[in-house]
Amino acid sequence: MTKSNVNIHVLADETLGGIKREYIEVDRKAEVGERIIIVKADCQSEYRNGDMAFVSRFVKDDSRLGYYVESILANGQSIALYDREYRVLKPTDIVHIDGQRYEMADRKAKVGEKVITITKCDIYCKGEIGTVGYQSPPRYIYVRFETRAVAWRVPHEDYRVLVPLDKCEKTFENKNSGYKEIKNLIHNDLGITRQDIQEMISVAVSNEVQKLFESGKLDIIVGAKIDSLIEEGFRDGGRLLYGFKDRVSQTVSDEVGKRIAKVLNINVELKEERN
Template sequence: MSVKYREVKRKAKVGERVRIINAWETYGAYENGDEALVTRMLGSGVQIDRQYGNGGSVVVADNEYAVLEEVTEAVASLAVNATESPAQASSVLIRPDPSLNGIQREYTLEKRKASVGDAVMHMYRGASDGIVATVTRTDDDGAVRFLDVFDPELGRYVCGFNADAYVVLTPTDVIHIDGERFRMVERKATVGERIIVTVSGEWALNGKDRYSNAGDVAKVRECGGCFVSADLTENKRYYQDGVWSVNHERYRVLEPITKPSANLSAPASQEDVVAALTVNLSRLQREFDEYKAETDAQFAEIAAQMEAKGCGGSDADYVKVASGSVTNRRDDVVRRAIADIEGVKTPWNINADPQPLVYVSGICVVDVEFVINREKRTVAAIARWRYNGKVVARGIAKCAPGDVFNTHIGRAIALRRALGLEVPQEYVKCPQPAEGDVRVGDIVAATSGMAASFFPQSSGVVTSLKRSLTGKQALYFRSSAASRSDGTIWTLAEEVAVIDDSARYDSEADAQ
């Protein structure tokens, strides 16, 4: 029979094999996917059978690995005793989890060799009355030993099971709360979601923390780079008003496991289909009327502006006004984005005059570093906790294909994402520069004409604007492919496309 392994997120023991799943600062000693043998248990990690180049021992943090547990058979196939009932052959057991303060949890029953610390159950007993014990020692023949447990059928205490007489209880991610099933998911929570604390707070005394403990269920109020602000008042015990921060590493998000509706497979009647279509048609008509009214109002405003300027109302006048409004709107959005870089800062010391303004992610005061990659057309905001320099959050903005890249809009989007703030839609859907609007400092790409023919895929910064002999707008842009002594290429403005207009606003950003 082939041996299979499953990844289990728990503390590893000496002699067990682990797989790296979340490599952090490894200094080249290991990477994700590597497997190693545990040689020593430490407080917040384990030592593995590897060494650094200088001979030092390699230590892996507990959140960087998963234990590889051998799985040879499923308990569901172990109905070897004709007297077993379906309940006795069940592969899932629901019982209180001591690590979550007694919350009901689903366990899979697996026929495999147990390790020290595993929970085991006698495989021929019913799931309701089976003896469950925690393994304290294993023998070479597969038998297990544990602290004395009273067996009501035998009327005495037992301290072990033979190798063929037990199954291992492996905890799943499914728990039961007030009769409902939830899956515990390891990810960052969002506002309004419920979470369960899996690790008691760092101020625990005698296993209990006054703020939050393993097994506490809470609703998320706010999210930050380091913590969530959680409402713990639905628990029997909570401290003061019950609203406290919980580190992201100390909780799991509770995702409800919904049961399929009994009538999902029932075909809808013809009357139901017609009624649904009628409702949808009414909704679409209402939305169209609202959109038409808004559009008519906008055109009426444009017409009034043109009439005030004495325009005759020709199509060319409309095009001219529309083109100018696009450029003006883009200028306004970029200027708001530049101001937003400072505007999202928060007053920190209420006793200082003037109050210092800082970036805050969650409850962490952070310093933000921007990384601009013009080749990939991205801007990244990296938030580091000012207390120790640790990266607590990242935000990334990527320019959509066909859009003009602007570092100032990218910085505002990336910053807000790093701080957990909402990104205004005007940043994401910012109008593009008007066609033919090229300025000194823009980065352009040759799209047609002689420049594109002689210097394909050439691009660069516009150095000057000129008029051609025919009166058309022309320009020079710097390029490594240029044959001129000054390193520039001459072309008509209509034969290039602006791909980056950030330089237009650099002076305004520097003045902030």
């Protein structure tokens, strides 16, 4: 998992039957019914930083000419908070089931995929987990729930597809770990510094540029493009357009760069994945 400055809390979500769900802290005014976390407690005797509560209502405070939030702590205690004292805990689409992380995707499920119900009916409750047995287009799928012996018909609006995340994250971690191992080998075991690597690249590029000029391939590569630029430049009044020199220079630079990258097989994919 990539590092982030976002504070994440894994809490039981009663709207999903108590399934563990990831919440993130959001710095905004809460709404009635939302879950909040105290981050700058004014009154340490009644509540502390880190305490969580549900917002029950908003109350006008005439003495301070503002509003405060009345909330209920886990122990049932009612407290009053100003906006500066808390952050909203916003639910994400990521849930924890049997020690694994899943993303709840809002799309039609495929046969064999795992789903979670998000509504309640006479047959199933919120937060029930099941596997898709077969489809009944266009509105339904048949799900075999873990707590039931037979498959039940479930409309698409009543479920979310559970997409496993751990496998994707482990793949990324393995790639990142491989990069770090190579980096440590280069710097620590072989004693090669960043300056040494830059000098190696500089020498390799210089050699390829020299070969390119000596072989005459540069004329072949950029000649046609420069002829086209010259023709374009003399169209208006027989004078070259402003910036012609820079455009020719950029064309040569681009083509030489492409040639060198191809010959040296320069690969930047791993670097891009780490960003």
